[in-house]
Amino acid sequence: MDPIRTFSQPLDALESMLLIRAYEERLAALQASAGLPGTCTSVGQEASAVGVVATLDERDLILTNHRSAGHLLARGADPARMIAEVMGKRTGYCAGKSGSLHISVKELGVILTSTIVGGELSLATGVALSQRMLERPGIVACFFGDGAACEGIFHESLNLASVWNLPILYVCENNEWQAFVHRRETMNTPRIADWAARYGIEARTVDGNDVRAVRAAAADAAARVRAGAGPVLLECATYRLRGHFEPDDQAYVDAAELSAWRAKDPIVREKARLAEAGALPDERLAQMESAIARRIDAAVAFAKESPYPEFAQLTTDVYA
Amino acid sequence: MPTLTAQQAIAEALTEAMRRDPRVLMFGEGVATKRPELVAEFGSERVRNTPLAEAILAGTAAGAAATGLRPVVDLLFAPFLAYAMDALVNSAGKLRFVSGGQFSFPLVAMAMTGGGWAVGAQHNHNIEAWFAHSPGLKVVMPSTPADFKGLLSAAIRDENPVLFFVDMALLNQEGEVPAGEFVVPLGQAAVRRSGADVTLIAYAKSVHACLQAAEALAARGVSAEVIDLRTLKPLDEGSVLESVRKTGRLVVVHEASRTCGIGAEVAALVAEHAFGDLRSPVVRLTGPDAPSAASYPLEQVFAPQPLAIEAAVLALCKGADRGA
Numbered sequence: 001m002d003p004i005r006t007f008s009q010p011l012d013a014l015e016s017m018l019l020i021r022a023y024e025e026r027l028a029a030l031q032a033s034a035g036l037p038g039t040c041t042s043v044g045q046e047a048s049a050v051g052v053v054a055t056l057d058e059r060d061l062i063l064t065n066h067r068s069a070g071h072l073l074a075r076g077a078d079p080a081r082m083i084a085e086v087m088g089k090r091t092g093y094c095a096g097k098s099g100s101l102h103i104s105v106k107e108l109g110v111i112l113t114s115t116i117v118g119g120e121l122s123l124a125t126g127v128a129l130s131q132r133m134l135e136r137p138g139i140v141a142c143f144f145g146d147g148a149a150c151e152g153i154f155h156e157s158l159n160l161a162s163v164w165n166l167p168i169l170y171v172c173e174n175n176e177w178q179a180f181v182h183r184r185e186t187m188n189t190p191r192i193a194d195w196a197a198r199y200g201i202e203a204r205t206v207d208g209n210d211v212r213a214v215r216a217a218a219a220d221a222a223a224r225v226r227a228g229a230g231p232v233l234l235e236c237a238t239y240r241l242r243g244h245f246e247p248d249d250q251a252y253v254d255a256a257e258l259s260a261w262r263a264k265d266p267i268v269r270e271k272a273r274l275a276e277a278g279a280l281p282d283e284r285l286a287q288m289e290s291a292i293a294r295r296i297d298a299a300v301a302f303a304k305e306s307p308y309p310e311f312a313q314l315t316t317d318v319y320a
Numbered sequence: 321m322p323t324l325t326a327q328q329a330i331a332e333a334l335t336e337a338m339r340r341d342p343r344v345l346m347f348g349e350g351v352a353t354k355r356p357e358l359v360a361e362f363g364s365e366r367v368r369n370t371p372l373a374e375a376i377l378a379g380t381a382a383g384a385a386a387t388g389l390r391p392v393v394d395l396l397f398a399p400f401l402a403y404a405m406d407a408l409v410n411s412a413g414k415l416r417f418v419s420g421g422q423f424s425f426p427l428v429a430m431a432m433t434g435g436g437w438a439v440g441a442q443h444n445h446n447i448e449a450w451f452a453h454s455p456g457l458k459v460v461m462p463s464t465p466a467d468f469k470g471l472l473s474a475a476i477r478d479e480n481p482v483l484f485f486v487d488m489a490l491l492n493q494e495g496e497v498p499a500g501e502f503v504v505p506l507g508q509a510a511v512r513r514s515g516a517d518v519t520l521i522a523y524a525k526s527v528h529a530c531l532q533a534a535e536a537l538a539a540r541g542v543s544a545e546v547i548d549l550r551t552l553k554p555l556d557e558g559s560v561l562e563s564v565r566k567t568g569r570l571v572v573v574h575e576a577s578r579t580c581g582i583g584a585e586v587a588a589l590v591a592e593h594a595f596g597d598l599r600s601p602v603v604r605l606t607g608p609d610a611p612s613a614a615s616y617p618l619e620q621v622f623a624p625q626p627l628a629i630e631a632a633v634l635a636l637c638k639g640a641d642r643g644a
Contacts, residue, residue, distance in 0.1 A: 106423070112383065123386070160380065
């Protein structure tokens with residue numbers, strides 16, 4: 001059983017972001033070269049995932065979506081079992097039956113994942129209701145994008161959570177992209193946080209590419225939810241640096257906008273901050289990156305060597 | 321044995337389930353308002369009104385069921401289930417499989433349907449086949465007060481998501497209901513009347529139409545066996561086949577529209593497994609492939625009537641038998 005990852009050391013956040021980046025880029029490369037199943041990568045959004053997940057404790061629960069690798073890895077998921085799942089192998093977290101799009105890991109508290117846009121929003125209120133009624137202390141962190149915020153279910157979820165005072169930390173990773181459509185085409189409101197405020201929910205926007213700012217904002221938001229203040233929404237302003245689902249040539253993306261956001265790469269920024277503070281000697285960074293590369297190599301090898309599910313698995317676990 | 325209406329039987333099942341298991345809760349539009357006795361006994365945390373938002377109600381039920389509660393969500397009228405499809409079909413029905421068995425979704429979603437109240441096509445639409453076709457769901461539709469209580473009790477105890485359809489025309493129907501807790505197991509049909517010449521298979525109000533037809537048929541010397549499916553998914557294939565192998569003739573009757581209705585499934589099952597025992601083709605008497613009408617006389621003929629059932633059986637019996 002994988003332990004929930006803790007973030008007590010100064011380099012933990014960077015290391016987690018580097019792992020996510022290495023994982024995502026390796027899968028994109030394997031899709032291109034070896035025909036692996038495509039994935040919805042979170043390249044560029046690592047700070048939003050790590051910053052929030054770092055503030056959660058082992059009692060808290062996570063709901064996520066198709067763009068979930070950051071949340072899973074930050075929480076402590078084993079990249080080997082994740083890649084096995086992406087490849088549809090029986091050693092994957094979901095016995096190969098999910099593939100990349102809806103990976104859940106109950107023992108890590110990644111309690112339900114839905115790839116229906118907004119699916120996780122529809123389930124979060126129920127998970128939070130369980131926490132409340134069964135008197136469990138953990139809060140429910142629900143990750144979704146700006147695209148999901150345009151679904152009716154976002155509005156229904158926030159309204160009900162507000163009325164029922166549910167312990168939900170809504171985390172909107174606003175990456176400006178809704179599949180192949182830019183957010184400017186889909187909403188007239190500048191910020192999703194503006195919508196949340198209308199439901200009587202405390203909402204805040206933070207620079208989603210600054211892992212420390214995200215962490216601080218998330219810690220504050222989580223503390224409010226824990227204290228029984230009801231649901232809180234944190235909007236992480238970030239950008240999807242790769243396409244919606246690999247392969248994706250991003251021909252529809254404005255080159256200047258993409259370039260500007262690449263310059264705000266969350267990993268580059270955190271490295272620079274640590275280096276400036278003398279906390280990241282070159283050999284240490286090199287050692288970290290090389291260890292991560294080896295870990296991804298081992299994960300890929302594990303997944304490749306793993307068997308597929310038996311044909312009988314086609315009809316198992318349909319009913320309890 | 322006490323006599324209760326179906327409405328009262330539902331209330332009893334809910335009360336007993338909530339007494340038995342503190343994880344059972346109920347919510348939906350007007351649930352608290354309409355069930356003050358439940359609120360009085362179990363409190364407003366466990367018996368809740370909600371906004372008019374079927375998608376989030378169903379999602380809340382699914383999320384709660386996956387994490388330790390046993391929700392009963394009242395979605396009022398079957399056509400409103402269209403709003404709830406993602407949570408019921410894509411989450412509750414599929415995520416156990418998709419997660420590799422990590423989660424289960426013990427929820428009950430209730431909805432009313434059926435002609436008799438002239439509410440029209442957006443309140444009356446028998447869509448049980450939609451959910452029977454979707455993986456991971458169970459579907460029940462009782463025809464007697466005892467079964468309303470027993471099937472609801474069983475549905476609440478089931479570890480899977482159950483669609484519990486309430487035929488509105490039966491709500492005030494009275495019947496004997498055993499006192500105390502009992503369950504009617506899911507997946508078990510009931511023989512409502514024994515017979516030898518023809519099998520009538522039905523559920524909900526059509527069971528009563530078949531029983532009426534059977535009385536008239538008996539006076540004409542035709543002995544009809546009436547099977548009440550009770551559970552539509554999983555279908556009690558054994559009971560269906562046993563009866564048809566005995567009588568050699570089958571008429572399936574349901575209010576739901578013809579195309580791809582439950583009757584089509586029963587007919588296919590019988591053709592696959594009891595073809596050699598059939599003396600005549602399978603007949604389906606169903607609602608038309610049309611939205612239900614609000615006008616009372618139109619609504620009345622939407623569901624197959626006893627006279628039509630009787631006529632269909634007589635025509636079958638007059639038809640050339642393939643053998644003795």
